[in-house]
Amino acid sequence: MKIEIKASSLAALAATSLFSLSLVGCKSEAEKQGGSTGTTSGTASGGGSAPSGVGRPAPTGTGNVQSGDTIKLGMIASLTGDQKPWGDDSLAGAKIAVEEVNSAGGVNGKKIELKIEDSASKPESAKTAAEKLLGEGVLAIIGEVSSGNTEQIARAAFERGVPVVAVGATKTTLTDIGAHVFRVCYIDDFQGAVMARFAFEERGKKNMAIITDKKQPYSQGLSENFKSYYTKLGGQIVAEVSYQTGETQFQNLLTELKNKNPDGIFMSGYFPEVGPLAAQARAAGITAEFYGGDGWDSSQILQSGGEAIIGSFMCNHYNNKEDRPEIAAFLEKFKAQSGGREPGTTMAALGYDAAKVALEALKRTTELNSVNLMKEIENTENLSGVTGTITLKGKNGNPPKRALVVEIRPLNEGFQVFRKAYEYFESK
Amino acid sequence: MIDVTSLLVAGIEFGSLPQQLLNGILIGGVYALIALGYTMVYGVLRLINFAHGEVYMLGAYTALFVSWIIYGRAQDPVTVVWYALPLMLLSAMTVCALIGIVLERFAYRPMRNQPRIASLITAIGLSLLLQYGGQLFLPVSPAPNISGKVNPYRDNLTFYLTQPAPSLVRAADALKPEMDKAKAALDEQLKLEKDEFNLSDTGLALRKEFFERQSAYNKAQGEAQSSAISITLPKGQLIMFTVTLILMAILRHIVLFTKSGRAMRAVSHDFDSAALMGINVNKIVTLTFVLGSALAGAGAMMSATFISGVKIDTFFGLLPGVKAFVAAVLGGIGNIPGAVLGGILMGVAESLVVWAGYDQYKDAVAFLILIVVLLFKPSGLLGSNKVEKV
Missing domain, CATH: 3.40.50.2300 (Response regulator)
Structure with a gap:
């Protein structure tokens, strides 16, 4: 008896490969759950520090009680x-x-x-x-x-x-x-608004692009918050692209950005990806200034970003030099x-x-x-x-707090050099 | 009625198409190198070596460690020595080949006479073991990153396919003197100011003037630039692609024109008969793992070195591994030219998805291709529908 080996073995292959992918996929699924609330980030309910009696749901459990010494x-x-x-x-x-x-x-x-x-x-x-x-x-x-x-x-x-x-x-x-x-x-409502104001008012950036890490609820929310305040100020978002945590090559994304000629780029992701992004953007010939949130906060960004990240601006909570x-x-x-x-x-x-x-x-x-x-x-x-x-x-x-904009400088100049402080303001 | 074509074409810039095709081919070259390992092992053993992506990851680490031996661990700029890159490449290939031998000897060979699913589960287990177990002894943080340090070929080659429109260039150039004048005035004022970010009213007015001029100039400049079609080719990636082609040529020579290559093809054709004909199948299987793993090691070393800012962690091989596997299936698994074709096509498909404005689906496209191939042409583009006696 003869059967078509390729077809049947490949069906088995498909089953097994899907199986292995689902193993690999555990990670992204859990993160998807985490990200599921990301869609609501633009709604007013998150209005943050606005004092309001509108309660948040009370937890269902009765909590733990102290025991032992x-x-x-x-x-x-x-x-x-x-x-x-x-x-x-x-x-x-x-x-x-x-x-x-x-x-x-x-x-x-x-x-x-x-x-x-x-x-x-x-x-x-x-x-x-x-x-x-x-x-x-x-x-x-x-x-x-x-x-x-x-x-x-x-x-x-x-x-x-x-x-x-x-x-x-x-x-x-x-x-x-x-x-x-x-x-x-x-909160990011405020952080996004601070960076939007800094880029628009202090640096005169009128056309910006946004790069989002779509796997991180933080990055999705922050991009959203930045965009809404920046457009409210009168700025234009000329391009929005996204990547995923763990990616290492961004050339094709950056080619599309370069074509839109932004004069500033807001990268709302975390430092492990922002460093390579910045380095590859400069390598691709993008000259726009980079902006980001507190997700950049680690000197590791200097290692992977190299020269490219120097002179960029990020938002942070406080500064050791204060x-x-x-x-x-x-x-x-x-x-x-x-x-x-x-x-x-x-x-x-x-x-x-x-x-x-x-x-x-x-x-x-x-x-x-x-x-x-x-x-x-x-x-x-x-x-x-x-x-x-x-x-x-x-x-x-959500405590109302102030935010600092700092410039990324080489380690011997102090890594994060204070530029401007913003007291808390309503961003709605 | 909505015009579907215009919707699809909206937002697409044809000017960036040549660049995106080039990006795709460059990325695809690495996929092809990894895919070769998948396809060769499948050819002789009918086994998907899911730990292949992790061999790739370990190749990147080898390159990192060798660079540490040569240049030290600090991220400071170094004087480039000529033997660094070749040495890193060779050691990554050697170490990966050794890892391939070990995996085959101790993980897959004991499973060879078991049902095929047992080998597959072993492969998946090995892959997870190396990804998570590797975190125990491999440096994950502070981010190991070598490309900025060891790559002396960081600049680009730019080719203009068409020149920028002269009228637009003139328009942009006309705006430049005004911008420079505004900048000079602002700089003059900044010398008097204490804090660049808390300006006096004069400073604010001058800055506003400068920003407007700058914005206008940037816009005109951008328009002029966009009117030209150009491609940018990072030198490092050009070297990477050339080395890839050389390695593929060597592989082709080994497989087609050497005794071992002929034996490998025989084993791939019929494992049992080849053994009966006096071919040492164990040796040939080992050779297959050596070749496949060495290619992955070369790909890993070059990715870690020539792509700016790439950080190395134990999941370094996860995504490239999965994509290369799809590439191998796309080209026809077990078929060596198919793996190369599949790799390049995968890279190009990814770039085109981004070019068309669907960057959200950049990674999904790999799996879409996998599903479509398995549904409509399970043997892949270059694979043949062989029949097997049962």
């Missing part, structure tokens, strides 16, 4: 993977805050125990990490830096009723997930802890502030459980953090 707090950070620079820094910052409290005797005579989990820079691992911490009975979770990871943590904590204090997750709609989500950073006592005190502690090294990213200070918000609230609680802690975090008012004054009361989890 220590008070357990959870910390999730990207200790491996692309976002390791942020993970390491945010953890180091949070540890400093915890040590401060413990060396002063703890809360109600009980020491704080920081339970640490790795999110491996991936939303699905962030979710697993959150579930593990929730199971271990933490009263609150501190973390994460990327919005995609934080969304997963927030959703997991929603069912349990445990508060989450995000470190650097700026995506506007993040805090709409529930009344248990708080952050210590500004003259404020909180910053000096924090830097001193950080250096003592890490052998004289200054924090490489602003996530160290934000990690410290996030932990401090949780710890200060803990000190005010009458009973040691998640529900009470959540109430007290919501009551945070005028807490003087390293990155600025933080008020969460009546702000739907």
Whole structure:
């Protein structure tokens, strides 16, 4: 008997290859979930720090209750993977805050125990990490830096009723997930508007292009926010292209951009891709100036971006060179802890502030459980953090904060050189 | 009624088509190199070596480590030495060949007489093991990146297919003196100002004037540029493509004109009969893995070196690997010229999707092609419908 071997074996091949692709695809699927709220980022409900009584959904669970000799707090950070620079820094910052409290005797005579989990820079691992911490009975979770990871943590904590204090997750709609989500950073509504104003007003850029990482909820939201404010100012978006986290070659995207002659390009992605993007854009003969958000915040961008990224502008939360006592005190502690090294990213200070918000609230609680802690975090008012004054009361989890525009310079000139500060303004 | 053609054509600039075709061919060259490994292994063993993308990834790491040995780990600029690139290429190829031998000997050979699905699962397992296990001992962060340091061929060759329209160039040039004048006035004022980003009213007015002039000039300049059709060819990628062609020629020679090549073709034709004819099939299978893996290593070294800013992590081979696999199927898996054709077509298809304004679907197009090929021509473009006795 004869059969057509090729046809049948290739059918089997198709089945197996799809199988393997679905294995590979796990990652993108989980991230898609994370990104599913990205479509709503333009709606007014995320209006951020506008004080409004319109409540966010209250978490369904009853939360964890303190037990044992220590008070357990959870910390999730990207200790491996692309976002390791942020993970390491945010953890180091949070540890400093915890040590401060413990060396002063703890809360109600009980020491704080920081339970640490790795999110491996991936939303699905962030979710697993959150579930593990929730199971271990933490009263609150501190973390994460990327919005995609934080969304997963927030959703997991929603069912349990445990508060989450995000470190650097700026995506506007993040805090709409529930009344248990708080952050210590500004939101992308504001960040996008700041960069739009800076590029349009201070640099005179009238025609800009946007490059988005469509796999990152942060990048999608920030591009949206930038675009809406920039067009409101009267600027024109001449091209919008997108790529995915993990891609390394952008020549064909850049060819299309070059053809549209933008005089500025807004790259809303994270530094691992922005560096190569900038380098390849210059290699392709694009002379436009580059702009970006706090997703650029790691000196690694200098390594992959090389000459191309120098002279670009990004938005950030604070600057080590600022003259404020909180910053000096924090830097001193950080250096003592890490052998004289200054924090490489602003996530160290934000990690410290996030932990401090949780710890200060803990000190005010009458009973040691998640529900009470959540109430007290919501009551945070005028807490003087390293990155600025933080008020969460009546702000739907989004503290109004200022933003700095910095220029990327070589390491020996200080990497991020302060250019202009923007106090909080309504971007709607 | 809506005119469908005009909708499709809207937003398409034909001026960038030559450049995009070139981009596609350059990217496709790398896909082709990787696809050769898939197709050769499938040819002799009827096995899809899903760990091939990870061999590629390890090739990039080898290039990185060798560059560290030559130049040191710092990202500082270095004096380029002539033997660096050839040495990196050769070591990446050698190490990948060794990895290929090890994979074949210890992972695939014990599975050879098991049902074919067992080998496939082994391959997928190996792929995941190397991707995630590799994170334990390979540097992932701070981002290893060598292209900016070791690549001395960073500039471009630009060819004008048509010249910019003279009237537009004149219009742009006419705007330049005014812009320069405004710039000079602003610079003069900036010397008096304390902070460039908090200007006095005079400064603001001068800056506004300059921005308007600059904007007008940029616009005119851009229009003049766009009226020309030109292609930009990075020198590094030209070298990359040339080396790719040379390697393919060597492979062709080995397969067609050497004794081992003939044996390889015989094994591919009929594994059991070849063994009966006195061919040492184990040796030939090993040789196949050596050749395929060495080509992947060469592709990886060149991608890591000549493409600006590319960072290396343990998922470096994931996307290229998947795309090269599709390329191999597209060309007709088991068929060597087919893999090259498939690779180039994949690269071009990707570029054309971006050119047509559907950049969101750049990666989806690979899988669309895979589905279409499997539905309508499962044997691929150059594959033949062989029959097998059961």
